[in-house]
Amino acid sequence: MLNPPSPLLPPGVIGPADADAPELALPLLSNRVTCGFPSPAEDFYGENDTLDLNRHCILNPVSTFFMRADTGISMINFGIYPDDTLIVDRSITPQHGHIVIAIWDSGFTCKQLQRRGRRFELHSGHPDYPPILVPPDMELEIWGVVTWNFRQLLGRRR
Template sequence: MLATFFPHPPTLIGPVGVFTTRSLRLLRPLAACGFPSPAEDFFTDDDRLDLNERLIANPPATFLMTADCGGSMVDYGIQDGDLLIVDRSITPRPGHTVVALWEGGFVCKKLYVRGNRMVLASSAGFAPIIVPEDIELDVWGVVRSNVHFHL
């Protein structure tokens, strides 16, 4: 069974095309989830972070999507409304989170192989999609990261 790729990424939000350098200040200390260290230094003018560099490894092969998974991917760290950064240049392997075309729509699921069948897994309580042997799975790309919005 093969996973195939479409020649052009979807434009649900749009392809990631021309990037501008827009670096933001990056605080040097880590954000402690317990008690912060009073000995940490704060940022200097040299501490900059460009989110394009950090989140996107291959701009021509990357597209963005908004997650609409109905809670089916929360066990994998993806919630409704998250921004998915999807890279088409990564060969999908078992354990990767992928965006695939399934029954006329896009799904974001964990890719596994069970025997000779591909399985698109979801969080506990959601039935996996077991891809029939005679069906080719159309994988659009691998989710490289996701951005979760708190507000």
């Protein structure tokens, strides 16, 4: 059975989303990135084509938190790598297939939630890590649902 989230913040939480963050609309290119040769005749963006990451990535600011993935590799097949920044929304009802932050064995873990009949399972994204099988009579607490994942490609900023 799924319980409502605990008010405790897990280690690794960077902080909550800022509900009063000012808009930061950056240019949004209208073309998708190709692996071939782009046409030099196309316009890349129009004057009003912008993207505000706060509006795009954060649906519920008061229940959204930023977390840093640890150094483990158990979620790499789901696209989550060590040191990635995760956006976690605590207002979303967890569903089968969601990537979640769960409380398990007195700690917090990032796994894919799977439902098998009356039983829940927490799946890693790596074949070396077997699923966590939650007995039907045991309560499972889901702290939040991972909605976005950011990875820095140029190394750490100073």
